[in-house]
Amino acid sequence: MAQTNWTNLATAHAGGIAVELRRYDLPAPVEMVVRETQPVVSMMLPPYPIQRFGRYEGAGGDYRGLGNIVFTPAAADCQFRGDGGQPLTISCLFDADLFDRVTRIGDGWSRCRLAATLDVGGTAGGAIDSLLRRMAEELRTPGFATETLVEGLGLAALAELSRFLHADGPAEPRRTGQLSAVQLRRLDEYVDAFPRRAPTIGTLAGLLDMSPRRLTTLFRDTTGLTVRAWVEAKRMEQARRLLTDTDLPLKAIAYDLGFANQGVFSTAFRRVAGLAPSTYRDRYR
Known part of the structure; x- marks a missing residue:
């Protein structure tokens, strides 16, 4: 070792x-x-x-x-x-x-x-x-x-x-027809752990042992977002951190976040942040 x-x-x-x-x-x-x-x-x-x-x-x-x-x-x-x-x-x-x-x-x-x-x-x-x-x-x-x-x-x-x-007590209850905080945390941590792979709804549903259709419904009822919109927001948050906390080239950041190329990443980032990645880095780092 x-x-x-x-x-x-x-x-x-x-x-x-x-x-x-x-x-x-x-x-x-x-x-x-x-x-x-x-x-x-x-x-x-x-x-x-x-x-x-x-x-x-x-x-x-x-x-x-x-x-x-x-x-x-x-x-x-x-x-x-x-x-x-x-x-x-x-x-x-x-x-x-x-x-x-x-x-x-x-x-x-x-x-x-x-x-x-x-x-x-x-x-x-x-x-x-x-x-x-x-x-x-x-x-x-x-x-x-x-x-x-x-x-x-x-x-x-x-x-x-x-x-x-010390948090070894019973799991917190959840409202009927909604995901629990524990389930949301599992989804959140999975997406954070594998940034290069934009997970499918089927993959995320499998983590919670439910069907993709049920996850889609429960997630929207719990958060007000679609699963795809939430995953995209998570990737953009990761992009913001990499732009402001590192000197990685934009091409490397695009690769780290699972985008096909730098152009696709830049288009997606501009749509969400309203700025090109290079402009965002210069302004906020």
Whole structure:
């Protein structure tokens, strides 16, 4: 298995919390075991790898697709495999005492709880996403009181992570004739995980074990959107992030998002954003 090699591009420390902007250097494809010395919540930054899978050594079970946000407990052997390359992450490391005091998990790492750490999603994932992106911005362009900002964002991320790890109660009820929040999250995370593949309605319906016609009806009744319009909006949101957060050429962004060529991507983006991709990048990055 490959060694876990990364370079810290930027680091900040405050109050039992460390934040690192990491650039990994991995063979392609890659299979490796990661053992962190501290509890770490990490989020992928663009450009995103296409395939990433993980499982915990000794916890049993097959490899599972990884979410964009992953939590790794201290001293746990987590097995990863995927495309390799040089992915970029923002990683928030917590002092062990601080982590134990806030989460109150102790030794309560059941197989179910460990499996949940491979994909920190839902409401907690959305909140942690925003917090970690703000940390990444601060590391790239630090300003006054960076340590105070990092500590505050880190504590907020730890609180959201604690809620996620303790969310093992019954699933929330859903209204009759509508998709549940859990079902919507599954669709959302699937589209985020495979940006190069614009999924068919049949594929998305299969994720929820229902017919395409039923998904089409329930999705419209729940969100007010058609499935196709929602998928298109998700791809355009991914395009906005790649345009403002990276220096990738437009041709590469078109490929990453599954468009046939740069022209098709530019036409679709202009239709939604009202601007050509190059103009949007110049104005908003």
